[in-house]
Amino acid sequence: MRKAAVLVLALFFGAIGWVADASALTIADDYIGADPSGTGWDGRDVIGAKDLFDISRMEVDLVGDRIVVDIYSAYLDNIGECGTELGDLFVSIDGWDPVLSTELDGFYSGGEDWEFVVALDDHRDTSGTARLYPLDQTVYGSDILLSDDLMDPRYIFREGQEVQYGGPADGWLTAGDWSVMGDFLRISVDAMGVGWNFSDLHTLGLHYTMTCGNDVIEGAVPNPEPGTVLLLGAGLLGLAGLRRKGSRMHRG
Ligand SMILES: [Ca+2]
Ligand SMILES: [Ca+2]
Ligand SMILES: [Ca+2]
Structure with missing residues (x-):
């Protein structure tokens, strides 16, 4: 569970950093x-x-x-x-x-x-x-x-x-x-x-x-370009998926 949380945080900050740098x-x-x-x-x-x-x-x-x-x-x-x-x-x-x-x-x-x-x-x-x-x-x-x-x-x-x-x-x-x-x-x-x-x-x-x-x-x-928004959206959806998976693992 702790590993999953670290992974989620890394993905989150990675995605935010990537979006900010890629889109003046x-x-x-x-x-x-x-x-x-x-x-x-x-x-x-x-x-x-x-x-x-x-x-x-x-x-x-x-x-x-x-x-x-x-x-x-x-x-x-x-x-x-x-x-x-x-x-x-x-x-x-x-x-x-x-x-x-x-x-x-x-x-x-x-x-x-x-x-x-x-x-x-x-x-x-x-x-x-x-x-x-x-x-x-x-x-x-x-x-x-x-x-x-x-x-x-x-x-x-x-x-x-x-x-x-x-x-x-x-x-x-x-x-x-x-x-x-x-x-x-x-x-x-x-x-x-x-x-x-x-x-x-x-x-x-x-x-x-x-x-x-x-x-x-x-x-x-x-606003950011539509492509960037889609990528950010995809990243957040992925994040939500990981979170759900993480909670199931925790409850199990
Ligand atoms: Ca001018
Ligand atoms: Ca002018
Ligand atoms: Ca003002």
Whole structure:
């Protein structure tokens, strides 16, 4: 019986580990965002040159206790351009459900509320420490820096975009790291012990942009591919079978 229990545990953790590693979940950049500060840019994915600011996709994965988010963007070759900086990663834990269509969406116009933010320790460097902070929902927005707060008004940029954490530096919950790795920015932070189910990736909504908001990526983390769900389902059915067999053996 003890051997069977060990086998069941090994199969369970093996299956979970395999599923997590095999399936990074992709948020495509089909999000736009409201309020370009110059005329002629409404409804466009990128303000300014695409090879300076384009963000193409975000990949999300759970590796051990860490949530790992890779953001693919041309901006990573152009950090500091026109006085811009890297942004922080905003996290919603109750999904992603903005009121308006994505061309009209922004901080002031019916966007998703963010419950957490993963902040980089230096927004002009290429690697460093990332820290997870809660955002105070009772005074929502007081600890969020918008593009308008950070951009020189002489430039054309996307107004009203959440770009960086601006709250107290000492209130962080867990830490990790961040790094520019060629064509993507990897932000990785410990997802455990923060009082909510960070590991349930598809309940999350994410938002990322550089300080000008010239391209914003935002959306819900999608459900795993049907193939993965089937495999996970098959694994759990197998597990249930073993459990039943185990109880019969115990009773006999
Ligand atoms: Ca884009
Ligand atoms: Ca939310
Ligand atoms: Ca976009």
